[in-house]
Each structure stands twice: as C-alpha cells, then as structure tokens.
Amino acid sequence: MRHGKYPFIIGFLAVPVVLYATFVVAAYIQTFQLAFTSWSGLGPIKYIGFDNFERLWNDDLFWRSIGHNLYLLILLPIITIAIALVFAFLLNAGGGMHKGVRGSKFYRVIFFFPQLMALAIVAVIFGRVFSTDESGMLNGLFPESWSPWLFLADERWALTCILAVMVWQAVGFYVVLFSAGMGSIEQEVYEAAALDGANRITLFFKITIPLLWSTLQVAWVYLGIAAFDAFALVNIMSVDRGGPDGATSVLSMMIYRNAFEYSQAGYASALGVALFFLTLTFAALTLRVTRREAH
Amino acid sequence: MARHDEGVVTVGRSRAGTIAANATGIIFGIFMIFPVYWVLNTAFKPDSEVRSFTPSFLPKNPTLDNFRSALGEELFIPSMINGLIITAMAVAAALVVGFLAALAIARFSFYGRKAIILVVLAVQLVPFLALLIPLFLMLQRAQLTNTLPGVALVYLVLLLPYTVWTLRGFISGIPRELDEAAMIDGCTRAQVFWKIILPLTGPGLVATSVYGFIQAWNEFIIINTLNSPQKQNLMAWLLYNQTERGTAWGPLMAGAIITSIPVVVFFLIIQRNIATGLTAGAVKG
Numbered sequence: 001m002r003h004g005k006y007p008f009i010i011g012f013l014a015v016p017v018v019l020y021a022t023f024v025v026a027a028y029i030q031t032f033q034l035a036f037t038s039w040s041g042l043g044p045i046k047y048i049g050f051d052n053f054e055r056l057w058n059d060d061l062f063w064r065s066i067g068h069n070l071y072l073l074i075l076l077p078i079i080t081i082a083i084a085l086v087f088a089f090l091l092n093a094g095g096g097m098h099k100g101v102r103g104s105k106f107y108r109v110i111f112f113f114p115q116l117m118a119l120a121i122v123a124v125i126f127g128r129v130f131s132t133d134e135s136g137m138l139n140g141l142f143p144e145s146w147s148p149w150l151f152l153a154d155e156r157w158a159l160t161c162i163l164a165v166m167v168w169q170a171v172g173f174y175v176v177l178f179s180a181g182m183g184s185i186e187q188e189v190y191e192a193a194a195l196d197g198a199n200r201i202t203l204f205f206k207i208t209i210p211l212l213w214s215t216l217q218v219a220w221v222y223l224g225i226a227a228f229d230a231f232a233l234v235n236i237m238s239v240d241r242g243g244p245d246g247a248t249s250v251l252s253m254m255i256y257r258n259a260f261e262y263s264q265a266g267y268a269s270a271l272g273v274a275l276f277f278l279t280l281t282f283a284a285l286t287l288r289v290t291r292r293e294a295h
Numbered sequence: 296m297a298r299h300d301e302g303v304v305t306v307g308r309s310r311a312g313t314i315a316a317n318a319t320g321i322i323f324g325i326f327m328i329f330p331v332y333w334v335l336n337t338a339f340k341p342d343s344e345v346r347s348f349t350p351s352f353l354p355k356n357p358t359l360d361n362f363r364s365a366l367g368e369e370l371f372i373p374s375m376i377n378g379l380i381i382t383a384m385a386v387a388a389a390l391v392v393g394f395l396a397a398l399a400i401a402r403f404s405f406y407g408r409k410a411i412i413l414v415v416l417a418v419q420l421v422p423f424l425a426l427l428i429p430l431f432l433m434l435q436r437a438q439l440t441n442t443l444p445g446v447a448l449v450y451l452v453l454l455l456p457y458t459v460w461t462l463r464g465f466i467s468g469i470p471r472e473l474d475e476a477a478m479i480d481g482c483t484r485a486q487v488f489w490k491i492i493l494p495l496t497g498p499g500l501v502a503t504s505v506y507g508f509i510q511a512w513n514e515f516i517i518i519n520t521l522n523s524p525q526k527q528n529l530m531a532w533l534l535y536n537q538t539e540r541g542t543a544w545g546p547l548m549a550g551a552i553i554t555s556i557p558v559v560v561f562f563l564i565i566q567r568n569i570a571t572g573l574t575a576g577a578v579k580g
Contacts (some may be wrong), residue, residue, distance in 0.1 A: 012399035030429035120512035121551045252424040272425035
C-alpha cells in the first residue's frame with residue numbers, strides 16, 4: 001500500500017499550491033511591499049517607509065471603519081444565530097412536542113429565498129425599502145403626518161440599516177442549517193426530558209443548544225466571514241458609498257476607494273495590511289475557541 | 296422519519312403556545328418573502344404604476360414591457376453569455392482541482408498535510424479586496440485583464456477553499472475499507488479513486504458546483520475592476536446599468552429576475568439536500 005504514494009500527492013496538490021502561491025501568498029507579499037510606497041497606481045514606485053502607516057494611525061475614518069467592522073462582526077452572528085435558532089426550534093418543535101408549526105416545509109423554502117438572491121440585488125431592493133421619500137416601502141407605510149424617516153441618510157442609523165439587511169439575507173440559511181441539526185437529535189432525548197417535566201423553553205436551552213453546539217460554531221465562522229465582506233452592501237446601498245459622512249465606511253470600502261478612485265494604491269495597500277491582521281486575529285480567536293471546545 | 300405521538304407525551308403542548316408559534320412563523324414568513332414579492336410586483340407593472348406614489352399590491356395592468364426592455368438592452372445578452380462562460384470555466388476547474396486536492400488531503404498522510412488544511416481554511420477568511428491591486432497587476436502582466444479566462448482564474452481561486460473543504464468531508468465519510476477491499480481485488484490506486492471514490496462523492500460534487508455557480512454568477516466587484524463594460528457578467532451589468540440610468544425600476548427588477556433564474560432553478564433541483572450538501576464538509580471535523 002505504501003509505494004507510489006508521493007506521485008499522487010504531488011500530482012493532486014501541485015495545481016492548488018501553485019494557484020495559492022501566486023494569487024494569495026505572492027499577492028499578499030506585494031500588498032505588504034506596496035504598503036511602504038507612495039505609489040498612485042501608475043508610474044514609478046517610491047518607497048516612503050512607514051509614512052502610510054503613520055497616516056493611517058492618524059486617520060479618523062480608518063478608526064471609525066474598524067469600529068464599523070467590529071460592530072458588524074459582533075452583532076451579525078449574535079442576532080442572526082439567535083433569530084435562526086428560535087425559528088428553527090419553532091419549525092421543528094413549536095407546534096407541539098413532536099411537530100413543527102403547520103407548513104414548516106413551506107417555511108423552509110421561503111426562508112431560503114433571500115439566500116438565493118444575489119447580494120447586489122438585495123442591496124438594490126433594500127435601497128428602495130429604505131427610500132427617504134414616500135416612494136420608499138417603509139416610509140410609504142407610515143402615516144403621512146409623520147416626517148419621513150431618513151434611514152440610510154441618517155448618520156446614526158445608516159449602519160444599523162445595513163446590518164438589518166445582512167441579517168435578513170443570512171437568517172434563512174441558518175434556519176435551514178439548524179433545522180437539519182435539530183432533526184438529527186434523537187427524539188428519545190426530548191421525550192426523556194419531557195417526562196421529567198421539562199417545558200419547551202427548558203428543552204430549548206438544556207437539550208437543543210448543547211447538542212447543536214458544533215453547528216453553532218460553524219455558523220459563527222461563516223457569519224464572521226460574511227461580516228468582513230460588507231463591501232457589496234455598503235457599496236450599493238449607502239449614501240455616498242460609505243456615508244453619510246463616513247457613517248457606514250468599512251475597511252474594504254476604504255481600500256477600494258483609495259485604490260481605484262483616489263489613485264492611492266500605496267495607502268490602499270497599507271489598509272489591506274491592516275485588514276489582513278484583523279482577519280488573522282479573528283481566525284486565531286476562532287481556532288482557539290473551537291479547539292478549547294474540542295477538549 | 297415516522298413519528299408516533301399518540302398521546303404518550305404531551306409536554307410543552309399548550310394551546311396558546313402553539314398558536315403563538317404559528318403566528319410568529321407566519322409573520323416572519325411574510326417578512327422574509329415581502330421584498331421578493333415586491334421585485335415581482337414591480338417587474339410586471341407598467342412604468343406609470345411604478346412611478347405612482349400610492350403603492351399598489353398587484354399590478355393593475357400587468358405587462359411584460361420591462362422584461363422586453365431589459366432583454367433589448369445592447370449589452371444584456373452578451374453579458375449573460377459572458378457570465379455563463381466564466382462561471383462554467385471556474386466551476387469546472389474548481390471541481391477537478393478541488394476533488395484531486397481533497398483526495399490527497401483525505402486519503403494520504405504526509406508531511407505538511409496539516410499546514411495545507413490550515414491554509415485552505417485561512418484563505419476562506421481572506422477578504423479578497425485587500426488583494427485586488429496585486430491581482431490586477433499580475434493579470435495585467437499576463438495580459439489577462441479584460442478577458443474572460445482572467446476572471447475565471449480569479450474565481451477559481453475564490454471557489455477552491457470551499458470546494459476542497461466540502462469534498463474532503465465527503466471523501467472522509469467513505470470508509471477506507473472500501474478502498475482496501477478494491478485493492479485486494481486487484482484495483483490500482485488510480486482505479487480506486489476513479490471507480491469508487493468519485494461516484495460516491497457525487498452528492499458532494501453537486502453541492503459544491505451549485506455553491507460555485509451561485510458565487511461566480513453573482514460576483515460583480517472583481518469582474519467590474521478587471522474588465523471593460525463590454526466584458527461584464529449579468530450582475531455587474533445590472534448594477535452598472537442602474538447607476539447609469541438612475542431609477543428605471545421596472546426594467547431593473549425584470550433584469551434582477553432574469554439574473555436570478557439560473558440560481559433558482561439550481562436551487563429547486565437540489566432543494567431537498569441543500570442543508571446536508573452545503574454543510575457536510577463543515578460539520579465533519
């Protein structure tokens with residue numbers, strides 16, 4: 001069995017390794033390199049030491065963007081998982097001890113719909129939902145005597161609106177995911193607990209959640225990745241792309257604008273380096289937590 | 296699964312609780328479906344009704360004009376074809392490369408295996424925007440900017456981590472005894488992979504290709520950065536078109552529906568297995 005193992009391994013892994021080495025590792029090395037230049041994106045490259053990082057340190061928008069990234073990173077998983085758990089539980093056990101609510105199969109399809117719609121289309125639709133005049137779906141529903149809500153044009157609420165859309169889009173997938181997990185929990189476990197007098201809420205917290213723990217961790221990681229990727233929504237939905245006045249700016253938005261609009265490829269790369277370390281921290285924390293759970 | 300609950304266990308079954316549960320389900324369902332319904336509603340309305348300030352919940356004079364005008368746009372059909380070509384290339388490549396890599400990781404132990412698994416996972420976390428400048432430069436040097444294969448190559452890199460990870464889960468689920476039995480019967484290692492593991496990984500290949508299709512079909516940032524307006528996919532075209540024309544909501548929503556059709560069709564085909572398929576690799580450690 002042993003002989004002839006390495007030709008297979010090398011043959012099978014050569015292409016992905018080359019691809020990663022070029023498009024991820026080498027690309028990141030170049031990002032790090034460009035972070036120390038004042039390059040505009042065209043013409044000669046000039047090294048300027050740590051100037052970009054100094055500028056970044058003093059850039060108010062950078063710190064606010066990090067804050068927004070963290071806000072999404074913390075709230076998106078918590079809110080999405082909470083809602084999805086409750087609804088998965090309703091679908092599976094809400095209609096009585098054994099059954100989900102009526103039509104739970106139908107709900108499962110409905111909940112999955114937002115997942116099927118491209119983020120870009122979702123963003124366009126919700127731009128319409130949050131419109132500031134009466135043509136907006138929400139403002140249209142409010143009585144006419146109210147002054148129209150500003151939603152995305154309001155500095156205080158703009159990011160929350162974007163968070164709401166992210167939750168809306170994500171939650172259905174996790175309802176389906178958690179339902180699948182709950183379906184695989186042995187019915188006898190519930191029955192035994194029920195005989196001991198546990199009610200629905202106790203069942204949920206004492207049986208469902210602990211038995212779903214590994215699925216919850218997976219959900220957390222996926223949602224974390226989605227939170228880092230808020231670019232698409234911010235890009236399409238927000239006023240002035242990242243506004244009003246930087247209220248919805250996230251790191252990737254800053255990178256994009258600096259690189260492709262302000263001709264500041266050097267500074268954009270420095271921001272890319274910052275984003276790299278932020279992601280790395282998230283990954284390390286996640287690994288740490290999941291490893292501890294494994295023991 | 297057959298469930299027998301003939302009055303044996305009655306716990307947690309208060310009537311009020313059941314009603315509340317059903318009501319919450321309905322409200323939440325409406326909340327989830329409403330924007331989707333609104334897209335359909337707008338797409339079938341004539342322009343005058345779309346512009347009207349008093350919203351109506353059904354088109355009074357349903358029309359296909361919006362679809363006609365979206366399809367009639369100069370770049371609509373070319374963008375759709377571009378998108379199909381790029382997606383097909385990226386997904387096919389990801390399946391082949393990803394399957395082989397998953398085989399290597401799942402079936403062999405070798406020096407650096409752990410490191411590769413870690414890198415595969417880490418790449419999933421990397422926000423691609425941070426790499427957009429160097430990617431652009433690399434593709435430019437290889438004269439691949441403004442081409443379809445250039446974009447497909449970048450998408451391949453994006454799809455690989457998930458593909459490898461999911462297929463690895465599926466392959467790990469196939470008992471090694473099967474491999475051994477086949478080899479005792481005289482199969483070579485290559486034959487084992489081809490005749491035993493590949494067919495048994497079928498559902499995994501379906502799940503990953505669906506995921507890949509959705510990702511590649513819906514992507515618009517990378518393609519918009521790399522390619523000229525003539526070489527966009529449908530999604531990028533749709534957004535570009537929106538900013539160009541302001542608020543032509545009817546045709547925009549019609550375009551959005553057309554863009555979503557392939558994804559919805561795919562979903563309906565595999566709907567039954569979606570949760571297992573998408574998460575099999577993730578849950579199995």
